[in-house]
Structures are given as structure tokens and as C-alpha cells.
Amino acid sequence: MLNLRCFIKSLSCIQLSILLLLLNPTFNSHSNFQLPFKLPTSIQTSNSQNPTSNSQSYFQLSILLPTLNHLATLIHSSNSHSFFQLSVMLLTLSHTSNMLPRLSSVSMPASYPDNSVLLRGLGVLVSIALLLYVLWFKVLCVVLPVSQGSDESPPEIRLSELQITRSFFEKRFDLVNDGFKATSSSIYHLTLFGRKATVLSGTEGQQLFMKEKGLNIYDSFFALLGIKSVEHDPHQVNAIVKRIICMQRPDFLQSMIPLILATCQHAMDSWGLEKVLDPCSSIHEMTFQTIMATGFFEISRDLSLSSEFRSLIDVVDSPANPYMTWWPWLPNMLMIRKMISVARIYLIVRKQINIRKASGVRRNDAVQHMLDDGESTIQILGFILGLSLAGARATGTIVSWLIMRLSTNPEWARTIHTEIQTLLSRTSQTSLSSITLQEWESQTPRLDRCIRETLRTSQPYIAMRRNTGPALTVQGYTIPTGALVFYPFSDTSLNPAYYPDPMRWDPSREVKREFICWGAGKFGCKGQRLAILNMKLVVVSILMQFDASMVGEVEDLVPDYNDSVTCRPRGNLGIRVIRK
Numbered sequence: 209m210l211n212l213r214c215f216i217k218s219l220s221c222i223q224l225s226i227l228l229l230l231l232n233p234t235f236n237s238h239s240n241f242q243l244p245f246k247l248p249t250s251i252q253t254s255n256s257q258n259p260t261s262n263s264q265s266y267f268q269l270s271i272l273l274p275t276l277n278h279l280a281t282l283i284h285s286s287n288s289h290s291f292f293q294l295s296v297m298l299l300t301l302s303h304t305s306n307m308l309p310r311l312s313s314v315s316m317p318a319s320y321p322d323n324s325v326l327l328r329g330l331g332v333l334v335s336i337a338l339l340l341y342v343l344w345f346k347v348l349c350v351v352l353p354v355s356q357g358s359d360e361s362p363p364e365i366r367l368s369e370l371q372i373t374r375s376f377f378e379k380r381f382d383l384v385n386d387g388f389k390a391t392s393s394s395i396y397h398l399t400l401f402g403r404k405a406t407v408l409s410g411t412e413g414q415q416l417f418m419k420e421k422g423l424n425i426y427d428s429f430f431a432l433l434g435i436k437s438v439e440h441d442p443h444q445v446n447a448i449v450k451r452i453i454c455m456q457r458p459d460f461l462q463s464m465i466p467l468i469l470a471t472c473q474h475a476m477d478s479w480g481l482e483k484v485l486d487p488c489s490s491i492h493e494m495t496f497q498t499i500m501a502t503g504f505f506e507i508s509r510d511l512s513l514s515s516e517f518r519s520l521i522d523v524v525d526s527p528a529n530p531y532m533t534w535w536p537w538l539p540n541m542l543m544i545r546k547m548i549s550v551a552r553i554y555l556i557v558r559k560q561i562n563i564r565k566a567s568g569v570r571r572n573d574a575v576q577h578m579l580d581d582g583e584s585t586i587q588i589l590g591f592i593l594g595l596s597l598a599g600a601r602a603t604g605t606i607v608s609w610l611i612m613r614l615s616t617n618p619e620w621a622r623t624i625h626t627e628i629q630t631l632l633s634r635t636s637q638t639s640l641s642s643i644t645l646q647e648w649e650s651q652t653p654r655l656d657r658c659i660r661e662t663l664r665t666s667q668p669y670i671a672m673r674r675n676t677g678p679a680l681t682v683q684g685y686t687i688p689t690g691a692l693v694f695y696p697f698s699d700t701s702l703n704p705a706y707y708p709d710p711m712r713w714d715p716s717r718e719v720k721r722e723f724i725c726w727g728a729g730k731f732g733c734k735g736q737r738l739a740i741l742n743m744k745l746v747v748v749s750i751l752m753q754f755d756a757s758m759v760g761e762v763e764d765l766v767p768d769y770n771d772s773v774t775c776r777p778r779g780n781l782g783i784r785v786i787r788k
């Protein structure tokens with residue numbers, strides 16, 4: 209929403225751009241552009257010999273510089289050490305130091321001594337000094353000493369704002385975890401998006417994060433999406449969450465089993481007798497389709513439509529870049545692409561709803577239930593976006609990794625195969641659809657172990673909240689109202705104290721700790737049941753029909769935790785599937 213503050217900032221930004229443009233000698237000397245007002249003569253023409261106009265230009269310059277600084281402050285109204293302000297100062301200085309020699313090369317008013325060499329030298333020196341300052345603090349990876357914090361605040365990681373913002377989007381896992389090492393503390397601060405962020409760990413930190421009512425998940429999304437304040441309607445969010453919960457009633461899930469299996473078969477039919485797959489692409493896409501099948505059948509069944517839909521979701525979900533969070537009120541390409549993608553998703557959803565209504569065909573999916581309940585296209589769009597963003601992609605990532613793990617651990621692939629064969633032999637059936645929901649949920653303990661171990665090792669989530677309640681206290685430190693709060697799940701799931709040799713994928717290991725990968729408390733995962741059923745059906749469908757083996761170096765099978773979408777392995781790996 210455009211509010212007065214945003215409006216003033218935008219206006220100031222435009223004013224600043226115009227002023228910088230006007231101050232640029234190259235623009236002024238080459239442009240035919242007629243300015244609506246008159247510039248100081250000495251800035252427009254370097255040959256002016258008029259002492260009066262020169263004193264005028266000095267006078268106007270002395271007004272312009274504070275104005276520029278003031279505008280910069282308005283635009284980025286945080287602290288004076290902000291990168292933005294420094295850049296503007298640097299820019300201004302480079303522009304004015306460009307002019308200094310030109311101003312000094314003309315005859316000066318009587319009140320100014322002829323000190324052209326001094327002025328030129330000074331301009332160059334200041335520019336170099338500022339450039340070094342910016343490079344030192346803002347561009348290079350210079351870690352400033354960790355501040356010890358006060359009685360109330362924990363130690364603070366004092367990287368530059370640019371460095372933190374960039375790392376937050378590009379290397380979030382490293383940023384958050386390196387902070388614990390740098391501060392030697394289980395709780396620390398960093399400054400992100402102009403506000404304090406507290407990173408928690410340890411039992412007390414985890415408990416507070418999961419249980420504290422004032423810590424809100426949705427208010428923190430602005431940072432990820434590049435929107436200053438998400439104007440979310442709690443009723444709309446609740447309606448989506450309720451619908452997701454409805455989808456997981458046993459009768460609905462049971463009726464979904466044949467549909468999910470048919471969607472898997474549809475995708476696997478295109479693999480032929482043998483194929484090398486990119487797991488983070490093909491298997492991810494196949495899983496996405498199975499989740500979508502339960503939501504909106506038509507979108508999952510048409511392969512090209514499903515692939516177009518997924519690429520649009522990728523754009524909507526793509527992490528914001530640092531510029532979007534610094535100047536969220538400024539239109540930028542990514543924001544425009546996101547808006548266009550949501551509009552295109554809306555058109556796809558609306559068209560498919562109209563086709564279904566016109567054909568009179570009823571489908572057994574969540575959208576049919578919503579249509580029957582008289583919900584609008586916008587409500588259906590919200591639900592489909594929620595399903596895709598919160599569920600389909602995470603499920604795809606875990607299935608991709610589970611297939612990679614099983615293809616390098618054939619003994620576990622055989623164990624699962626045997627487990628399913630045992631289930632099938634009980635009913636003397638061969639079709640997977642004969643296995644009931646109850647059996648999938650309670651009679652596949654080995655598959656459950658593999659899924660849990662894959663959740664633990666593949667994608668350690670960094671959960672984020674904003675403190676919308678009163679100030680909180682943890683380990684004697686204060687988390688102020690409005691602060692961002694992070695809890696990295698790796699604190700538990702990759703902690704060697706709970707999981708010795710934590711990176712090793714070992715489904716047989718005994719778990720002595722509460723399993724955290726579905727979250728917990730108020731914002732714990734609402735789609736866990738659907739996700740687990742889907743993962744089981746996709747993995748078992750592949751294992752029963754294909755032998756899967758890894759193509760590439762097994763040592764490269766290490767997830768890149770900084771890749772927030774698929775945690776793609778570092779090496780260039782493939783999965784060879786050969787039909788049995």
C-alpha cells in the first residue's frame with residue numbers, strides 16, 4: 209500500500225535523481241534538454257569568465273549539497289552509516305569534485321583565493337578516502353569486531369548492512385550459522401532491513417520461538433518477498449489453512465490415493481525404458497504435479513500447463529534481491545515479474561474453472577469442494593498459491609533427495625521394496641492403490657524412517673518471525689517489539705549432540721530428541737499428512753517400477769543448504785532409472 213511515507217520517499221528519490229543528473233557536467237554539456245529553470249552558469253559552461261555568476265554558483269552549490277544530503281536521509285531514514293547515504297555522498301562528491309577543477313579554472317570572485325591546485329587535490333583526496341571507506345566497510349567482506357552487547361542485548365554481528373542483506377538472500381544458512389561461531393554465543397543480534405534481528409538457538413531459544421504468541425510468521429514475510437509490510441488479511445490466511453486441513457480428512461486422503469498414483473504413472477510413462485533424470489528437476493516436477501492433482505486436477509494433468517504453472521510459481525517464490533528490501537517502495541523488475549506471474553496464474557485458474565463449469569464434469573479435488581461451497585475465483589487463487597508455495601515445492605525437494613539417497617543406498621531401497629511387497633501380499637493384490645490410507649500411515653515404519661532422515665539432512669529450514677507482541681526475554685536478553693527473530697532448525701536437526709556425525713544419512717539411527725522438521729506450535733506444518741502420503745506414493749511408485757542408480761560422484765551428494773528451494777547437490781549428479 210502506498211502511504212504518505214512511501215510517497216515522500218519516492219518523491220525525494222525522483223528529486224535526488226534529477227539533481228544528480230543536473231549536476232552531471234557531461235549531461236549538461238551534451239544534452240539538448242531544456243531545463244525548466246536556469247542552472248548556475250559555471251556549471252553549464254566551463255568557459256564562463258563572469259565572477260558574479262561564479263559566486264552565484266558557489267552559493268547555489270552550498271545549497272545543493274545539504275539538499276542532496278537531506279534527500280538521501282529522507283529516502284533512507286535509518287542510520288547515518290547506511291550504505292545508501294554513503295553512496296549518495298560519494299556520487300555527489302565525485303560530481304562536485306568533477307566540477308571543482310572547472311570552477312577553479314575560471315576566475316574566482318575576489319573573496320575566493322586562486323587555489324585551483326589545492327581544490328583539485330582536496331577533491332581527489334576526499335573521493336579516494338570515501339571510496340576506500342565504502343570499500344572497507346560496505347563492499348568487501350570485512351567483519352567488524354563483534355560487539356559484546358549490553359546487559360539487555362546479546363552480542364551483535366557487525367557486518368555491513370550490504371553484506372548482511374546480500375548474504376541473507378544468497379547464503380542464508382552460512383550467515384546464520386557462522387554468527388554463532390563468530391559470537392561464541394547461543395543467541396546474537398544482527399541488523400537486517402534496518403531493524404534488529406535476534407537469532408536464537410538452544411532449548412530455551414527453541415521453546416520461546418515455537419511457543420511465544422507474539423511471534424508472528426506472516427509479519428516476517430515482507431523480508432523474504434521484498435514487500436515492506438504484507439497487508440495480509442488474517443481471515444483469508446485462516447481460510448486457506450482451514451481448507452488445507454480439510455484436505456487431510458481421512459476420507460479425502462483415501463480418495464486421493466488412486467489420483468496421486470495415476471499422476472505418478474502419467475509422469476513415469478514419459479521416461480521410457482531407461483533415462484537419466486535430473487532429480488531436482490524431473491522428480492521435483494513430478495511431485496509438484498501429485499500435490500497439485502489433489503488441489504486442482506486439470507493443472508496437474510496437462511503436462512505443459514503444469515510446467516508453465518510451476519515456472520510461474522518459481523517466479524512468485526523467488527527470493528527478493530537486496531535492492532527490493534532496501535527500497536521496497538521503488539518499482540523494480542523482479543517485483544513487476546512477480547506481479548505479472550500472479551496475474552498469469554490468476555488467468556490460468558480462472559480459465560480452468562470456467563472450462564470445468566462449462567463441461568459439467570465434477571472432479572474429486574479441493575477446488576471442487578471450494579466451488580461447491582460457493583467460493584470465489586480469488587479465494588481459489590489464494591488457496592492454490594498457498595498449496596504451491598507452502599507445500600508442493602517443499603515436498604518435491606524432499607522426494608528428490610530421498611530418491612538420491614536410495615539410489616546410493618541400495619540396501620535401503622530393497623528394504624522399502626520388501627516392506628511394500630509384504631503389504632501387497634497380505635491382500636494378494638499387485639496394485640499400490642489396494643493399500644489403504646491406514647496401511648500407508650501405520651504399516652511402513654522403514655519408509656517412515658527414510659523420510660524422517662531425509663527431512664533432517666536435506667533442507668534445514670530457517671524459521672522466521674516478527675515480534676508483534678511486547679518485548680520478550682530469553683537467556684536474560686531482551687527481544688524488543690518489532691524485532692525479527694530467527695530459529696535455524698539445524699540447531700536441532702544437524703546438532704552432533706543429538707545426531708552423531710549429523711551429515712550422514714542413516715535411517716537406522718535412534719532419535720533421542722523431539723523431531724523438529726515439521727515445525728511446532730501455532731505455525732507448525734498444516735500439510736504434514738498430505739505431504740507424507742504424497743512422498744510415500746511417489747517414492748514407492750518409482751522403486752516398484754525402476755532400478756535407480758546415481759550417475760556421478762557419490763562424494764558430491766552434499767546438499768547446498770544455501771539453495772533455499774531444492775538444496776541442489778554441489779556436484780553435477782543424475783539418477784539413471786531402468787525399467788524393471
Ligand code: HEM
Nearest residue numbers: 598599602603606671725726727730731732733734735739
Ligand atoms: C515435505 C514437505 C513439507 C515440509 C518439510 C514442510 C515443513 C513445514 C514447516 C517446517 C513449517 C513451519 C514453518 C515455520 O515454523 O516457520 C510449515 C508450515 C506450513 N506448512 Fe508445511 N511442509 C511441507 C509440506 C506442506 C504441504 C504439502 C502443505 C499443504 C498442503 C503445507 C502447508 C503448510 C502451511 C499452511 C504452513 C503454515 C502454517 C501456519 O501458517 O499456521 N506444508 N511446513
